[in-house]
């Protein structure tokens with residue numbers, strides 16, 4: 288029987304890679320629902336090809352434009368409610384959460400609330416509301432399987448031992464495009480330069496996060512919530528080749544790693560087929576060609592975002608949500624050309640100082656923290672513009 292899936296964010300980098308996996312295994316997966324933001328032309332093409340029961344896009348205006356492009360019989364929804372309805376669709380077994388940023392929080396939470404298996408790419412939802420999401424998953428029996436390459440690697444490596452035998456988790460980071468660039472020139476970095484990731488083709492937001500190392504910071508927080516490991520047992524090591532996707536060190540000193548070519552279709556397929564492995568028809572790793580594999584200590588002075596993420600995780604409560612919101616604002620404004628690259632961490636640091644941090648008891652409280660942090664971050668950017 289084909290597994291029935293919903294893909295939230297099917298027009299994005301992860302969404303499109305997921306559909307390539309589905310296309311390679313048409314008997315294994317049936318697309319029930321697809322959602323897009325603004326790219327309704329691509330959504331219409333995907334609907335034509337994969338024949339979902341239901342689709343949703345960002346708003347009513349776009350839905351009106353999408354309507355005539357859709358094949359007959361496909362139900363059309365829009366807005367947050369429409370995307371949430373796709374996540375909760377009664378026929379859906381697995382939800383791929385591939386929205387970017389805080390827009391992913393409510394649909395991801397809805398999938399977990401509905402007890403779906405969650406193939407999670409949208410790391411921001413775990414960063415914002417990790418404790419609440421994990422608690423809800425326990426309550427509903429929803430299984431969360433990571434799609435993020437490092438977390439997929441850790442998820443696989445953890446299967447080599449027991450929870451109490453884990454000494455530490457080691458996340459690998461490529462170091463991004465500015466690993467070797469002198470810090471004194473960071474004020475001159477352009478969006479075009481920062482959008483050139485050395486190893487992965489990804490959406491713009493995560494590509495900038497990789498360039499600041501905030502992506503690794505978000506991944507430390509993601510790992511903490513997914514695997515219930517304290518921050519002091521989560522290390523980051525720079526590995527410029529992105530072949531070793533991450534590692535787990537056990538109490539006996541054994542270190543178990545997962546390796547592979549940098550291709551997101553591999554962790555996506557694993558998250559969809561787990562515990563099975565699919566015979567993927569994609570390029571495999573040639574160890575000799577990939578050599579040498581090298582490792583370095585991250586430079587926290589050059590890349591303060593990583594240290595800020597550890598700090599937010601240690602502060603707890605709404606601090607990771609505040610960090611995430613400030614980062615989303617700073618990245619957006621940087622991409623608009625209105626904020627210097629080297630000021631991204633300054634905006635985040637100052638937002639954390641000014642925000643009111645507390646323990647959230649509901650998703651609504653997390654969303655409030657996100658809204659207030661965005662206001663503060665914009666104020667800080669306005670102040671910086673005046674200087």
Ligand SMILES: NC(=O)C1=CN([C@@H]2O[C@H](COP(=O)(O)OP(=O)(O)OC[C@H]3O[C@@H](n4cnc5c(N)ncnc54)[C@H](OP(=O)(O)O)[C@@H]3O)[C@@H](O)[C@H]2O)C=CC1
Pocket residue numbers: 295296297298299300301302322323324325326327344345370384385386387388390408409410411434435436487488489490491492493551
């Ligand atoms: N790309 C990668 O290789 C990896 C990504 N991730 C994570 O996966 C997630 C997705 O990343 P990626 O695929 O690169 O991002 P993209 O920007 O490529 O895609 C984002 C998707 O979300 C949709 N979207 C954005 N905003 C909204 C909104 N407000 N309402 C509805 N839909 C919206 C976009 O729609 P549209 O384009 O139609 O506007 C698109 O389908 C992120 O959390 C990222 O950190 C993790 C590991 C690797």
Ligand SMILES: CC(=O)[C@@H](O)[C@H](O)COP(=O)(O)O
Pocket residue numbers: 435436437459460461462463487493496497498502503551
């Ligand atoms: C593919 C993936 O999982 C990304 O999160 C990737 O790891 C980004 O690369 P960096 O290691 O440069 O952040």
Ligand SMILES: [Mn+2]
Pocket residue numbers: 435436437438506
């Ligand atoms: Mn990753």
